[in-house]
Amino acid sequence: MKLSIKRTIGGALAASLAVAALAGCAPSSDGGGDGGDGGSSDVTLTLVTWGGTTEEGFKKVYADPFTAETGIKTKMVNPVDYGKYTAQLETGNITWDWVDIEGWFAYQRQADWATIDRDVVQYDDADVINPPGKDYSTIDWGIPSPSYSFVISYRTEEAQHPTTWEEFFDTDAIPGKRAIYNWPYGMLEVALLGDGVPMDELYPLDVDRALAKLDSVRDDLVFWNSGAELQQILSTGGAPFAFAWNNRVAALMKEDQPVAIEWGENLQDGSVNTIAAASPRLDETMQFFNFMMDADRQRDVALSTGYSPVLKSSFEKIDTDLQPLYNAYPANLEQAVGTIDHDWWAENYDAVSAKWTEWAAG
Template sequence: MRQAYQKAYYDTFTAKTGIKIVPVDYIDLGRFKAMVDNKTWDNADVVCLQGGEAAIASKQDLTETIDYSTVDRSKLLPQAARDNFFVPYCAGSVIAWNTKRYDKTTAPQSWQEFFDAETPPKFTGPRGLLKNAPLTLEAAAMGAGIPREKLYPLDVSKALSALARVKDNLIWWDQGAQSVELLASRQVDFEFAWNGRIFNGAKSGQPLAYHFNDAILDGDGVVIPKGSPNTKWAQEFLAHMMDAKNQAEFAKNIPYGPTNTDSMALIPADLQPFLPTSAENIKKTVFQDYDWWANNGPKALADFNDFLLG
């Protein structure tokens, strides 16, 4: 993932401006809020939160307004071009499996199967899952039988019930690289994962596969900390991330769909079937509702954390 950012955005921005981008480890919503509250600007000038977290941060007035004056905002997906954050790509949160255990017909075909909706359960044993409320609650809600077309407003109670049903069989991960390691080493035989991670793992020869059935689309919610002294260059960097050519380069390095609609024409035809936003795949997916997370996120996060501690 970092390599894709490096090639598509960091190196190209440095070539254009002379400004070197120095990546740091992931900053979650709690750390981001503390950074803004304490004005510790040396932590980061631009932060990539999870999309749902970015929506919450924006609602809490922790972010600067994004300047779209230098780009054609109409070319950007409306779900991605928000007033206070920008989503530069669409990843698919998918069901993935180890091909030494399952194939495309025998692997779980739905989140209901993933969360053992049948009695007796069709799929048993450990399964990997993202240890984060946004995305995980969506998958669990579909696991409780809610169709993707009616996913929002999110029924957190039903989602938590689905999670409770398989709690003893969950192996949590919080970094994308961990999900590949868990699956490749067969610590789990199937899991919730991001399509690009699994695609690149399979490309390198690991026995991994996935499908896009009921995949949840989201991406990094790129924000500028409220009050940051480097807002000018942060805004320029965000505009650089909106560029169609740069987004296409990103997709060539990891198959996440661009949010600039002009980018698809720049992506090789043989790669497009692996993108969650291709014409064929997007019909099977649901886009995360950032407005729901902005308005309901704090309570959903608290309920999810209570579940983890319970």
């Protein structure tokens, strides 16, 4: 299957991004378009991502073609900096128009977001892929953004691999190093699942119990701090098993690396695209959001980043050989243990992050 995946992703991604490239204009040195054939505008939208391939995909599929079609310039900036963005929100001096924020931040600052004008941002709520326990149609201050899962990953030469989070933390039954994310978001959930806490009793998270579970296997832990570091550990065999973002593992699988994803008990996560209510470019950003919700563009970004698209109609446009690599694949959704509770994290993120930093340094 790996060989067919590799060939398919190359052809599908090249074809889909070629369409975007033809529609767009040549990028300028600052990452913005020059207006193309879509007219001209004095407005420039600043779009903030985490950088890397995600930014490249957004620029090719969204930013440049949007400028070409509307004449509204775009400028890509990285990385996301919550401190800087919070300062903008609190002063009302908004210079960042769209920011690739995580779900906890979107929910933490709900009062700062503009109500989405659904006459401008048009899509069918019935077409949205809702993860377990989530219904984005109840949110009027944001629109769903691409999603992913926390999964167990493993090197395929291993005789056996963990299929549940309890097995992931049972290093006696399945020996071997475990690579884990050096951050509490998602890690605390799986540690508690590994300690026998059922998903429906997970929140509020028992942070001390989760850290104690991690301590019980601390000698077998390898910490990763970025997606690139995770991929390096898996590629080199620094750890045979890992708590991972599914799209990062999928990227290695497309390169025929000897790694795979265990979808059992995957923990789903996504976010919400928001617009600051105080933005002086509210109308233009609404136009950009509508542009982003196009089914073909959603598919193209999914092919570029490995995140699942927002719309079912977009997912159906992904080659069937590739669909199993995405968290929104129906069989993977069925195996999900649940979805991150953004409301809990919105209330507790800062305090829990500080506690994790102290624990990790110990």
